[in-house]
Amino acid sequence: xxxxxxxxxxxxxxxxxxxxxxxxxxxxxxxxxxxxxxxxxxxxxxxxxxxxxxxxxxxxxxxxxxxxxxxxxxxxxxxxxxxxxxxxxxxxxxxxxxxxxxxxxxxxxxxxxxxxxxxxxxxxxxxxxxxxxxxxxxxxxxxxxxxxxxxxxxxxxxxxxxxxxxxxxxxxxxxxxxxxxxxxxxxxxxxxxxxxxxxxxxxxxxxxxxxxxxxxxxxxxxxxxxxxxxxxxxxxxxxxxxxxxxxxxxxxxxxxxxxxxxxxxxxxxxxxxxxxxxxxxxxxxxxxxxxxxxxxxxxxxxxxxxxxxxxxxxxxxxxxxxxxxxxxxxxxxxxxxxxxxxxxxxxxxxxxxxxxxxxxxxxxxxxxxxxxxxxxxxxxxxxxxxxxxxxxxxxxxxxxxxxxxxxxxxxxxxxxxxxxxxxxxxxxxxxxxxxxxxxxxxxxxxxxxxxxxxxxxxxxxxxxxxxxxxxxxxxxxxxxxxxxxxxxxxxxxxxxxxxxxxxxxxxxxxxxxxxxxxxxxxxxxxxxxxxxxxxxxxxxxxxxxxxxxxxxxxxxxxxxxxxxxxxxxxxxxxxxxxxxxxxxxxxxxxxxxxxxxxxxxxxxxxxxxxxxxxxxxxxxxxxxxxxxxxxxxxxxxxxxxxxxxxxxx
Amino acid sequence: xxxxxxxxxxxxxxxxxxxxxxxxxxxxxxxxxxxxxxxxxxxxxxxxxxxxxxxxxxxxxxxxxxxxxxxxxxxxxxxxxxxxxxxxxxxxxxxxxxxxxxxxxxxxxxxxxxxxxxxxxxxxxxxxxxxxxxxxxxxxxxxxxxxxxxxxxxxxxxxxxxxxxxxxxxxxxxxxxxxxxxxxxxxxxxxxxxxxxxxxxxxxxxxxxxxxxxxxxxxxxxxxxxxxxxxxxxxxxxxxxxxxxxxxxxxxxxxxxxxxxxxxx
Ligand SMILES: Cc1cc2nc3c(=O)[nH]c(=O)nc-3n(C[C@H](O)[C@H](O)[C@H](O)COP(=O)(O)OP(=O)(O)OC[C@H]3O[C@@H](n4cnc5c(N)ncnc54)[C@H](O)[C@@H]3O)c2cc1C
Ligand code: FES
Numbered sequence: 001x002x003x004x005x006x007x008x009x010x011x012x013x014x015x016x017x018x019x020x021x022x023x024x025x026x027x028x029x030x031x032x033x034x035x036x037x038x039x040x041x042x043x044x045x046x047x048x049x050x051x052x053x054x055x056x057x058x059x060x061x062x063x064x065x066x067x068x069x070x071x072x073x074x075x076x077x078x079x080x081x082x083x084x085x086x087x088x089x090x091x092x093x094x095x096x097x098x099x100x101x102x103x104x105x106x107x108x109x110x111x112x113x114x115x116x117x118x119x120x121x122x123x124x125x126x127x128x129x130x131x132x133x134x135x136x137x138x139x140x141x142x143x144x145x146x147x148x149x150x151x152x153x154x155x156x157x158x159x160x161x162x163x164x165x166x167x168x169x170x171x172x173x174x175x176x177x178x179x180x181x182x183x184x185x186x187x188x189x190x191x192x193x194x195x196x197x198x199x200x201x202x203x204x205x206x207x208x209x210x211x212x213x214x215x216x217x218x219x220x221x222x223x224x225x226x227x228x229x230x231x232x233x234x235x236x237x238x239x240x241x242x243x244x245x246x247x248x249x250x251x252x253x254x255x256x257x258x259x260x261x262x263x264x265x266x267x268x269x270x271x272x273x274x275x276x277x278x279x280x281x282x283x284x285x286x287x288x289x290x291x292x293x294x295x296x297x298x299x300x301x302x303x304x305x306x307x308x309x310x311x312x313x314x315x316x317x318x319x320x321x322x323x324x325x326x327x328x329x330x331x332x333x334x335x336x337x338x339x340x341x342x343x344x345x346x347x348x349x350x351x352x353x354x355x356x357x358x359x360x361x362x363x364x365x366x367x368x369x370x371x372x373x374x375x376x377x378x379x380x381x382x383x384x385x386x387x388x389x390x391x392x393x394x395x396x397x398x399x400x401x402x403x404x405x406x407x408x409x410x411x412x413x414x415x416x417x418x419x420x421x422x423x424x425x426x427x428x429x430x431x432x433x434x435x436x437x438x439x440x441x442x443x444x445x446x447x448x449x450x451x452x453x454x455x456x457x458x459x460x461x462x463x464x465x466x467x468x469x470x471x472x473x474x475x476x477x478x479x480x481x482x483x484x485x486x487x488x489x490x491x492x493x494x495x496x497x498x499x500x501x502x503x504x505x506x507x508x509x510x511x512x513x514x515x516x517x518x519x520x521x522x523x524x525x526x527x528x529x530x531x532x533x534x535x536x537x538x539x540x541x542x543x544x545x546x547x548x549x550x551x552x553x554x555x556x557x558x559x560x561x562x563x564x565x566x567x568x569x570x571x572x573x574x575x576x577x578x579x580x581x582x583x584x585x586x587x588x589x590x591x592x593x594x595x596x597x598x599x600x601x602x603x604x605x606x607x608x609x610x611x612x613x614x615x616x617x618x619x620x621x622x623x624x625x626x627x628x629x630x631x632x633x634x635x636x637x638x639x640x641x642x643x644x645x646x647x648x649x
Numbered sequence: 650x651x652x653x654x655x656x657x658x659x660x661x662x663x664x665x666x667x668x669x670x671x672x673x674x675x676x677x678x679x680x681x682x683x684x685x686x687x688x689x690x691x692x693x694x695x696x697x698x699x700x701x702x703x704x705x706x707x708x709x710x711x712x713x714x715x716x717x718x719x720x721x722x723x724x725x726x727x728x729x730x731x732x733x734x735x736x737x738x739x740x741x742x743x744x745x746x747x748x749x750x751x752x753x754x755x756x757x758x759x760x761x762x763x764x765x766x767x768x769x770x771x772x773x774x775x776x777x778x779x780x781x782x783x784x785x786x787x788x789x790x791x792x793x794x795x796x797x798x799x800x801x802x803x804x805x806x807x808x809x810x811x812x813x814x815x816x817x818x819x820x821x822x823x824x825x826x827x828x829x830x831x832x833x834x835x836x837x838x839x840x841x842x843x844x845x846x847x848x849x850x851x852x853x854x855x856x857x858x859x860x861x862x863x864x865x866x867x868x869x870x871x872x873x874x875x876x877x878x879x880x881x882x883x884x885x886x887x888x889x890x891x892x893x894x895x896x897x898x899x900x901x902x903x904x905x906x907x908x909x910x911x912x913x914x
Contacts, residue, residue, distance in 0.1 A: 145806050563702055
């Protein structure tokens with residue numbers, strides 16, 4: 001009964017993104033004007049569930065609460081302030097043109113579309129650029145301590161993939177400061193009684209009634225209690241799924257469960273294989289490695305990337321003269337140099353390492369050298385700009401990057417894929433909205449640096465608070481509460497899943513499965529993907545899933561705090577997601593952005609798109625555990641930025 | 650290297666806990682402290698025992714999830730370093746280490762090394778914000794903020810709310826945490842309108858949550874992984890005096906010290 005959405009949709013469809021008509025600069029205004037409003041007095045009657053209170057979710061919950069809706073916020077963290085957004089370092093883009101260096105809303109829009117390798121929706125990217133300006137205003141008003149010039153004005157810097165200085169930052173802790181702004185706005189609403197916050201509460205399933213999202217099932221991570229929660233609309237802002245690779249720069253607990261469960265209830269999954277590999281992370285040191293640490297790519301503004309010219313050159317970096325160094329990004333991409341977009345920089349690092357010219361233990365690393373920057377601006381200026389990043393590096397590696405160059409290597413960082421949403425950020429399940437990294441995003445096949453924070457806050461502060469009320473005002477609602485049998489049914493399913501994980505009592509730990517899955521995904525669905533590799537992964541994943549089902553060992557019980565059980569549920573979902581990612585990567589036989597198919601490259605090794613065949617967003621439908629997913633397409637049209645082969649030469 | 654760990658094990662909030670000793674072998678100096686615990690936990694699971702619960706997420710020293718005492722030191726021996734960023738090269742072969750959760754009545758233990766720090770959220774709820782309804786903000790550069798103020802605000806806002814300051818303080822005081830938030834917001838021009846109100850409300854909330862008061866031990870400053878300076882507590886005291894002494898339409902003193910003299914307008 002709950003699955004009616006799914007079974008009726010078995011044949012491929014063309015998706016309508018509900019993009020408003022008119023010139024691109026007027027679309028958002030037009031959309032807002034066409035939206036239905038809810039009068040102030042009626043807002044209290046509506047219940048809104050917001051799952052996830054990182055940048056996108058905290059901003060949305062605070063704003064909807066302030067507007068007068070009854071909001072319930074959920075987070076598996078002990079406090080909203082701990083969401084993964086806190087870890088963002090480098091900055092947030094905005095088309096303020098404070099530098100008078102030729103920036104504009106149109107240029108940010110253009111850069112986003114080009115940076116995304118023509119796989120993003122033009123209307124969304126334009127709206128994002130428009131809203132970027134208001135985001136900075138909002139954050140400054142909240143007291144976010146952005147970097148400033150001596151005259152008291154805001155400072156900006158440039159960031160990977162662009163030639164203007166439009167990135168606002170708060171030392172190397174921009175995400176922390178933006179999240180604290182959103183968190184504080186949220187706490188203010190909690191004290192005002194408009195938002196009720198449920199911390200240490202993990203959403204384990206979505207409840208769909210009469211085709212509409214009407215609630216969620218939640219496990220209290222301290223008591224183990226599983227409870228139903230009903231609402232008129234559900235917003236998911238649950239972050240990205242890069243942890244499917246086990247090793248990534250994401251926080252350890254980041255996972256796919258919320259959107260995966262919604263996918264299984266009928267929400268289409270957009271571009272699941274679009275993954276971003278970040279070029280500047282600290283290399284892996286051994287088997288024990290539990291996560292990878294990003295060194296903000298703002299470092300590429302002043303650091304120079306190089307490897308020895310000679311293969312297997314193990315001399316210390318200081319002993320290698322300039323003539324024996326290959327500053328390969330500057331050599332290959334003279335106009336962008338060290339600031340080429342992430343996908344380009346990452347692949348270039350992989351190539352030189354695969355060719356045997358990598359540095360450090362294991363040979364999978366390249367140098368990021370500050371020698372010239374220190375000579376040019378002085379050590380103090382470098383410290384003022386990057387001090388905390390140098391400190392992080394020292395803590396992890398025991399090396400001082402003022403004296404020896406950093407060693408870096410690419411790592412999985414961000415997922416452009418996510419639940420497919422229309423212009424209103426609504427998924428294919430009416431009443432289920434998705435914001436932040438959890439949706440399939442405005443970034444296309446590759447995200448420019450400093451654009452995820454911008455997107456999360458645009459969704460949270462401005463877009464969802466307009467589109468959610470529009471949905472409420474224009475839909476008819478039968479009153480629903482948790483006594484409805486659908487809640488009971490889904491709740492029982494959740495209980496059975498939890499019990500099954502505990503009852504298996506096999507021999508292997510959850511982490512050992514997660515590591516194996518991660519390795520497979522990194523090798524076959526990582527920086528370079530091939531048909532044979534993807535087929536290999538597609539053969540192995542179902543086996544691994546079966547081994548997990550029969551041989552996983554989850555200690556403890558479900559009656560209280562049980563971190564192994566939490567992990568087991570998340571890894572079970574990753575094991576399903578991984579297959580969809582490989583299926584998507586296999587079907588898209590072109591290269592675009594971060595998705596590099598070795599079969600599709602230019603003679604000099606750059607990614608080669610195939611616009612004739614693949615100028616669409618892929619949106620996959622779940623059709624049951626043993627059935628192949630069905631592909632639906634949203635055709636992409638480019639009326640403003642004409643698709644060209646990207647060149648950063 | 651090989652180590653011996655004495656770890657506080659406690660099943661739940663209402664069950665008594667005890668120390669249990671575990672040997673750990675083949676520890677690499679490149680591991681982080683938490684990765685060393687991961688290795689121990691993997692062994693425990695395979696042996697059919699319950700792994701040690703500890704809180705963590707970012708493992709980059711920024712989310713504030715992690716934190717426990719190592720030999721009585723919050724986050725272990727390295728100054729300005731969270732336990733997730735502490736690496737095993739700070740220890741030696743044969744070391745015996747005692748791990749226990751934060752000890753403070755305002756932070757009840759939930760399990761093993763995990764405590765409940767929601768009291769911090771409630772302090773923020775009481776006034777740790779600037780009221781800026783979405784959409785109402787003026788153009789960002791219309792508000793000039795002296796670089797000095799914004800740098801001080803940033804230093805204070807760097808707090809990660811891990812709770813080490815409370816755990817290190819003999820009085821379990823939350824003054825460093827509270828003063829850091831007050832400094833962040835009170836030095837900025839945007840924070841001025843609510844300054845006095847914010848100050849008294851947050852101080853009152855801190856008392857309500859059962860945190861102790863400050864008697865100048867300065868352990869908090871030494872314990873803080875983000876190096877938040879003690880000076881902010883002195884600032885907080887100044888904020889409180891100012892709030893109490895300045896005339897207000899409704900005297901603020903009542904909120905923190907019922908019956909105290911204060912000037913009304
Ligand atoms: C190391 C690092 C550095 C970065 N630096 C930058 C940068 O400089 N600039 C930039 O623009 N972007 C950067 N990014 C990307 C950016 O930080 C993220 O994309 C963005 O913060 C995601 O925000 P979010 O609100 O979508 O999700 P998150 O912040 O991940 O929040 C997810 C929320 O959902 C909750 N949640 C998840 N699942 C459930 C569930 N099942 N039940 C209940 N709650 C759930 C969590 O508790 C959390 O509250 C960086 C990312 C990383 C990893
Ligand atoms: S795990 Fe985030 S600060 Fe240690």
